[in-house]
Amino acid sequence: MSTTQSALDLAEPTPVRWRQYAVTVGRILLALLLLAGWKVGADVAGPLYAADPVKVARRIIEDTASGTLLRHIYVTLRLATIGFAIGCGFGVVLPFLLRRLPRLTAAVEPYIMASVGVPKYALVPLFILWFGIDDAPKLWLVGLLVFYPVFIAVFAGIRNVDRRLINMARVVGASEAAISREVVWNSLLPFFFASLRIALPRAISAAIIAEFLVGNEGLGFLIENSRQNFDTTGVFAGVVVSTAVVLVINGVLVRLDRYFNAWRPVDRDMDI
Amino acid sequence: MTAAAEPLLEVRDLGKRFAGRAGRDAPAWVIQGLSFSVNEGEFLTIIGPSGSGKTTLLNMIAQIDVASSGMVRFQSQPAPIGDPKALNPGLTCKIGYVTQEDNLLPWRTTLQNVLFPLKVQGRLNDETRAHAETLIKAVGLAGFEKHYPHELSGGMRKRASLIRTLVYDPPVILMDEPFGPLDAQTRVQLQEDLLRLWNLGRKTIIFVTHDIGEAIALGDRTLVLSRAPARVAGEHVITIPRPRDIRGIMGHPDFGTLYQSIRAQVQ
Ligand SMILES: Nc1ncnc2c1ncn2[C@@H]1O[C@H](COP(=O)(O)OP(=O)(O)OP(=O)(O)O)[C@@H](O)[C@H]1O
Ligand SMILES: [Mg+2]
Numbered sequence: 001m002s003t004t005q006s007a008l009d010l011a012e013p014t015p016v017r018w019r020q021y022a023v024t025v026g027r028i029l030l031a032l033l034l035l036a037g038w039k040v041g042a043d044v045a046g047p048l049y050a051a052d053p054v055k056v057a058r059r060i061i062e063d064t065a066s067g068t069l070l071r072h073i074y075v076t077l078r079l080a081t082i083g084f085a086i087g088c089g090f091g092v093v094l095p096f097l098l099r100r101l102p103r104l105t106a107a108v109e110p111y112i113m114a115s116v117g118v119p120k121y122a123l124v125p126l127f128i129l130w131f132g133i134d135d136a137p138k139l140w141l142v143g144l145l146v147f148y149p150v151f152i153a154v155f156a157g158i159r160n161v162d163r164r165l166i167n168m169a170r171v172v173g174a175s176e177a178a179i180s181r182e183v184v185w186n187s188l189l190p191f192f193f194a195s196l197r198i199a200l201p202r203a204i205s206a207a208i209i210a211e212f213l214v215g216n217e218g219l220g221f222l223i224e225n226s227r228q229n230f231d232t233t234g235v236f237a238g239v240v241v242s243t244a245v246v247l248v249i250n251g252v253l254v255r256l257d258r259y260f261n262a263w264r265p266v267d268r269d270m271d272i
Numbered sequence: 273m274t275a276a277a278e279p280l281l282e283v284r285d286l287g288k289r290f291a292g293r294a295g296r297d298a299p300a301w302v303i304q305g306l307s308f309s310v311n312e313g314e315f316l317t318i319i320g321p322s323g324s325g326k327t328t329l330l331n332m333i334a335q336i337d338v339a340s341s342g343m344v345r346f347q348s349q350p351a352p353i354g355d356p357k358a359l360n361p362g363l364t365c366k367i368g369y370v371t372q373e374d375n376l377l378p379w380r381t382t383l384q385n386v387l388f389p390l391k392v393q394g395r396l397n398d399e400t401r402a403h404a405e406t407l408i409k410a411v412g413l414a415g416f417e418k419h420y421p422h423e424l425s426g427g428m429r430k431r432a433s434l435i436r437t438l439v440y441d442p443p444v445i446l447m448d449e450p451f452g453p454l455d456a457q458t459r460v461q462l463q464e465d466l467l468r469l470w471n472l473g474r475k476t477i478i479f480v481t482h483d484i485g486e487a488i489a490l491g492d493r494t495l496v497l498s499r500a501p502a503r504v505a506g507e508h509v510i511t512i513p514r515p516r517d518i519r520g521i522m523g524h525p526d527f528g529t530l531y532q533s534i535r536a537q538v539q
Contacts, residue, residue, distance in 0.1 A: 171362035172389035
């Protein structure tokens with residue numbers, strides 16, 4: 001074999017499959033380590049303050065079998081979904097309306113940005129006062145917490161749209177509606193998805209916290225009710241299930257993001 | 273066409289300056305006192321040094337940018353001066369514009385980009401679709417229909433943006449250095465295609481280029497722009513008869529003199 005040939009051989013990329021396996025194995029080991037740490041920590045803290053993973057797993061299986069857990073998950077998801085839809089809807093539509101009204105935008109922008117700083121959870125007592133103790137105050141909390149990240153991202157995304165693409169679309173005869181749909185919407189999709197990464201878990205958290213305060217169903221109620229009954233295992237089970245719900249939703253979101261942004265070079269070549 | 277006929281496009285005493293920005297000198301005039309006119313069916317080439325305002329001029333003709341002073345009239349209709357809100361970009365699809373940057377939609381494939389004007393104009397049917405496919409083949413993009421712009425080369429993107437304008441057949445086409453980043457072979461090929469197309473439909477074409485040879489080979493008339501603020505530094509009627517043989521154009525007896533006199537004015 002000549003020297004040039006061996007140089008070429010060296011340039012060939014070596015198979016990297018073992019690296020992928022290494023990552024997977026590492027992740028599993030880390031999970032086991034965390035579980036072990038949890039178990040040890042729970043034993044040290046005692047049953048009043050912590051529940052070990054085995055007890056929690058058993059409780060989750062029991063509650064799933066009896067159907068109560070699914071009911072709580074359903075109630076929380078329903079609340080989070082409706083609240084999310086409202087907050088997200090306003091968060092997307094409002095910047096599109098403001099796009100056409102630059103003067104109004106300039107006038108209201110400082111107020112919107114200032115209202116970001118209001119701690120929304122602190123408003124819950126007011127919401128209860130104003131809207132009663134049904135779904136309404138909870139939906140307000142979830143909707144507001146979802147609205148802000150979506151609104152800010154979409155607003156920034158619209159400002160970032162390439163003027164030259166808009167001009168091109170105008171020249172070839174696109175209506176303003178077609179420009180909003182095709183050019184503006186597609187330009188800000190990455191911004192929108194980035195905001196959903198914040199907004200979706202927030203919607204679940206907000207729903208759970210709202211359930212701590214009002215109502216007698218849902219994961220938030222399950223956690224708070226278990227705490228009041230000194231049922232630490234129940235609290236832990238609620239937290240674990242809530243986390244699982246958020247993880248599943250995030251997984252779906254990542255898939256959707258990949259699908260809608262498939263054209264992007266980075267999303268295909270990089271695993272984030 | 274009689275001499276008395278109104279020109280299709282008339283630019284008179286055109287001036288443009290951009291809004292200033294804090295921390296910079298007061299805005300200078302990019303274009304000042306620029307006048308010329310274009311007749312229907314004419315192939316006008318414009319040549320000028322980099323930064324002389326050629327793109328700015330085309331932007332004002334296409335009405336994606338507003339003139340600061342003077343007059344631009346298309347089919348006797350004056351463009352608004354100083355009021356960007358009153359602009360009518362593309363003049364209701366009558367003026368097509370192949371911009372200097374390709375401005376392809378990055379999230380759309382080559383085919384979707386080429387079909388985009390037809391789609392937004394509501395003219396997408398079997399016939400126009402077939403026409404688009406013919407154009408894609410003609411510029412050598414067959415097999416790349418499903419590629420996204422970032423998966424194409426610079427020259428391929430340029431060709432895609434060229435046929436995106438040709439596909440909806442606007443009567444007037446502005447072209448801003450459309451063949452700049454292409455290799456000599458493809459360039460000549462596309463120049464020939466463009467001339468053939470122009471011969472068939474007798475569109476009005478305003479073609480900006482850096483290349484004196486290209487300006488002579490394609491145009492009925494060549495305008496030379498001065499350095500900023502741009503004015504017309506010279507005007508040359510290209511006497512070489514059509515149909516022209518682009519590959520052999522340098523051998524034509526008039527070519528040398530035209531080339532020399534244009535080059536003397538381009539600085
Ligand atoms: N949006 C803008 N704001 C401020 N100045 C601008 C703007 N666009 C262009 N200019 C200025 O106008 C001048 C002419 O620009 P233009 O793009 O028209 O040149 P050009 O002749 O097309 O050059 P090239 O051959 O390099 O494409 C330049 O000096 C540029 O700095
Ligand atoms: Mg230019």
